[in-house]
Amino acid sequence: MSSCKHSILVLLSDRKNMLRCQHCHLTIKADELGAGYCPECYEVTGNKQFDFEEVTAEDTGLSRYRCEDCGLIVKSG
Numbered sequence: 001m002s003s004c005k006h007s008i009l010v011l012l013s014d015r016k017n018m019l020r021c022q023h024c025h026l027t028i029k030a031d032e033l034g035a036g037y038c039p040e041c042y043e044v045t046g047n048k049q050f051d052f053e054e055v056t057a058e059d060t061g062l063s064r065y066r067c068e069d070c071g072l073i074v075k076s077g
């Protein structure tokens with residue numbers, strides 16, 4: 001076993017904030033959606049479409065941490 005005490009833990013933010021267009025089902029990162037409307041719908045129809053639903057990649061309610069020293073992944077929730 002490792003003697004590491006896992007004292008330096010770094011929060012892993014793998015919960016991506018994704019949005020899915022309810023019309024064309026394009027998924028896009030929230031921070032890539034600069035203008036606020038779906039670029040796909042706009043390209044196809046010329047309409048600015050603002051109907052999105054949030055998509056959570058991992059919905060376990062757990063936070064994950066990585067030990068800086070040994071790289072172990074620690075879950076806590």
Ligand SMILES: [Zn+2]
Pocket residue numbers: 004005006007067068069070071072
């Ligand atoms: Zn460790």
Ligand SMILES: [Zn+2]
Pocket residue numbers: 021022023024025026038039040041042049
């Ligand atoms: Zn769309």
